[in-house]
C-alpha cells in the first residue's frame with residue numbers, strides 16, 4: 001500500500017497561491033514556493049521565469065531529508081530551518097510539518113526579514129495543509145473510471 | 157505519494173529505481189532522458205561523486221500524457237547502490253508510489269542482488285510500506301552479457317509476488333520503457349481505488 005493521494009482542490013490551490021504572493025511581497029523575495037517533503041512542488045509565486053522549480057523542489061526535499069538525518073544522529077528531531085547564502089542569490093527553507101517553504105531572495109531582501117516573514121505565515125500554511133491532507137476523493141473522482149486503455153494510451 | 161492538483165490538472169507520482177551498485181539504474185534514467193522529447197521531461201539531475209557513482213540520487217521528472225484530462229507526471233529517482241549509502245536510500249523511499257528493482261543478471265552479482273532486495277524490503281518497512289502491496293516491477297538487466305544467470309533462475313530467486321519481470325539491456329534501451337510502463341500502470345491503477 002502506498003500512501004493515500006493528496007488532492008489539491010482548485011480553491012485550495014488559489015488560497016495557497018494568495019498566501020505565497022503576499023509572503024513574497026512582504027519578504028521582498030524573488031520566488032516563494034511550497035514543496036511537499038517528498039519533493040513535489042505544490043505551488044510557486046514570483047519570478048519563476050527560467051527557474052527549474054521542479055528540480056529545485058526535489059533537491060530542497062533531498063537537502064532537508066539529508067540534514068534531518070544528520071539532526072537525528074546528534075539527537076535532534078530535525079533542523080526546522082536551513083539557509084544557504086550565495087554571493088548574490090540565497091535560499092531559505094523552513095520545515096512546516098510535511099511542507100517545505102522555500103524562499104529564493106537576493107540583496108533586495110535579507111535573511112532576517114525572510115526568516116521573520118516565513119515564521120509569520122507558517123501557522124496559516126500548516127492549517128491550510130491539514131485541511132488538504134484530510135480531503136478525500138468525492139464520489140465523482142475522475143479516476144474511479146480509469147480504464148486499461150486510458151493507461152495504455154499514455155505509452156503509445 | 158501521489159499528488160493530484162485539480163487547479164493545474166496534474167497527477168504527480170514518485171517511482172524509485174532500486175538495486176545493487178552498477179546494476180544499471182542510472183542507465184535506465186539516462187536512456188529515458190535521451191529518448192524523450194525535451195518538452196516532456198525536465199533535467200536529469202545526478203548527484204554523483206567524482207568517480208561517477210551515484211552519491212545521493214538521480215532525479216528526472218517525466219510527463220507521459222493525459223489521463224481523464226489530467227497531465228501525468230512521473231518523478232523518477234534512483235538510489236545509490238553501495239552498502240554504505242543506506243541512509244540516503246531510506247530517505248529516497250519516502251513517499252514512493254512504485255518501485256522498480258533492477259537486478260544485475262551477471263552470475264557474480266547474484267549475492268549483491270539478493271542483499272539489495274532484502275535491503276529494499278527492510279527499508280520499505282521502516283518507512284511504513286510493504287513490498288507485497290506496493291506497485292512493483294522486477295527488471296533483469298544486462299541480458300547482453302555472456303556470463304548471465306538464466307531468467308528462470310533469477311526469477312526463482314528474486315521474484316516476490318508475481319510482479320512483472322522484464323528482461324532488459326538498459327545500455328541500449330531494451331526493456332527500459334516496458335519496465336516503466338509496467339510500474340506506471342500499477343501506480344495509476346491504484347488511483348482507481350481512491
Ligand SMILES: Nc1nc2c(ncn2[C@@H]2O[C@H](COP(=O)(O)OP(=O)(O)O)[C@@H](O)[C@H]2O)c(=O)[nH]1
Pocket residue numbers: 175176177178179180181182183184210234237297298299300301324325326327328
Ligand atoms: N553490458 C551492459 N552494460 C550495462 C547495461 N546497463 C548498464 N550497463 C553498464 O553498467 C555500468 C553501471 O551502470 P549504472 O547505470 O551507472 O549503474 P547504477 O549504479 O545502478 O546506477 C555502466 O558502465 C553501464 O554502462 C546493460 O544492459 N548491459
Ligand SMILES: [Mg+2]
Pocket residue numbers: 181182183209210234235236
Ligand atoms: Mg547510479
